[in-house]
Amino acid sequence: MTDIIAQLKQGSEAAFRQLVTQWQGMVYNTALGILQNTADAEDVAQEVFMQVFESIGTFKGDAQISTWLYRITVTKCLDHLRKKSRKKRWAKVYSLFGQQNELIIDPPDFHHPGVALANKERADMLFKAIARLPDSQKAAFVLHKLEGLSSKEIAGILDASVSAVEGLLHRAKQNLKQQLEDYYSS
Amino acid sequence: MKQRRDIAKEVESTLNSLDGIQRAEPAEFFFTRLQARMQRSVPMDAWERFIMLITRPSVAITAMMLILAINAIMFTLRLKHSSERSEQQISLQQAFADEYHLGINTFYEFDKSEQ
Numbered sequence: 001m002t003d004i005i006a007q008l009k010q011g012s013e014a015a016f017r018q019l020v021t022q023w024q025g026m027v028y029n030t031a032l033g034i035l036q037n038t039a040d041a042e043d044v045a046q047e048v049f050m051q052v053f054e055s056i057g058t059f060k061g062d063a064q065i066s067t068w069l070y071r072i073t074v075t076k077c078l079d080h081l082r083k084k085s086r087k088k089r090w091a092k093v094y095s096l097f098g099q100q101n102e103l104i105i106d107p108p109d110f111h112h113p114g115v116a117l118a119n120k121e122r123a124d125m126l127f128k129a130i131a132r133l134p135d136s137q138k139a140a141f142v143l144h145k146l147e148g149l150s151s152k153e154i155a156g157i158l159d160a161s162v163s164a165v166e167g168l169l170h171r172a173k174q175n176l177k178q179q180l181e182d183y184y185s186s
Numbered sequence: 187m188k189q190r191r192d193i194a195k196e197v198e199s200t201l202n203s204l205d206g207i208q209r210a211e212p213a214e215f216f217f218t219r220l221q222a223r224m225q226r227s228v229p230m231d232a233w234e235r236f237i238m239l240i241t242r243p244s245v246a247i248t249a250m251m252l253i254l255a256i257n258a259i260m261f262t263l264r265l266k267h268s269s270e271r272s273e274q275q276i277s278l279q280q281a282f283a284d285e286y287h288l289g290i291n292t293f294y295e296f297d298k299s300e301q
Contacts, residue, residue, distance in 0.1 A: 020217050024211070024212055024217075029210045032210050042213070042216075045212060046223055050227070112207065114207045114208030114209055114210050115203070115207055119204075123204055125200055126201065126204060145204045145207070146209075176201060177201065180197040180201070181197055
């Protein structure tokens with residue numbers, strides 16, 4: 001892997017292609033888990049690799065490349081969500097002044113392509129609940145559940161302590177439980 | 187009681203519904219699309235970077251607060267300085283008026299001084 005980084009720093013396109021091929025699934029899957037929209041996930045995954053290409057010179061190699069990629073992906077996804085909610089908030093104001101804006105509509109249900117058919121309905125319900133979690137809890141839960149990362153690995157990505165990540169995961173599970181209980185009891 | 191247990195069971199099953207999930211992969215030819223996008227995007231020049239920097243909310247709000255703070259300080263200083271200056275000016279004007287007998291109070295006094 002250090003070879004690829006060295007070649008990338010020299011501007012090798014073959015090395016960049018190899019890096020993208022190797023990590024595109026990981027980046028896309030994480031983005032899809034957080035954004036729950038295939039078009040947005042593809043968009044953000046492209047942005048992640050564009051940033052990698054532009055800022056490979058600043059990568060010192062003290063962290064693993066996967067940690068670096070996860071960090072960029074999570075940051076970009078959360079930025080994207082914030083931008084989207086800001087746009088949604090202002091869309092009503094703009095419409096009052098008759099300005100034309102692109103329609104911001106989320107698909108009613110998100111289906112993750114990797115979920116087994118037997119769990120499809122429950123997984124859709126869980127994704128709906130995940131979408132309502134606060135940003136940091138959402139990122140930690142997605143990294144843990146979808147990417148199967150340990151608390152230590154998530155701590156490295158989110159630049160937090162292991163106990164802080166465990167706290168985030170615990171609160172995320174509590175929040176999800178509460179939401180699901182409300183749904184099933186209604 | 188039974189209903190409560192059922193709900194708890196449902197919640198637990200839903201929370202575990204992502205166990206064993208397969209990783210989603212992007213659509214085919216991802217690298218080709220990425221390359222096309224990279225070729226489309228022109229690198230920003232210095233002016234665009236500067237505009238992007240100053241339009242960031244944190245930078246814009248900080249700059250506005252700084253300008254307001256400088257304004258408030260300048261206004262306070264000017265107010266203090268002007269009150270000191272006006273006292274000094276009044277006393278100087280008074281001294282000048284006394285020196286040249288400019289303290290004319292009535293029209294009759296003005297007449298007298300003309301004669």
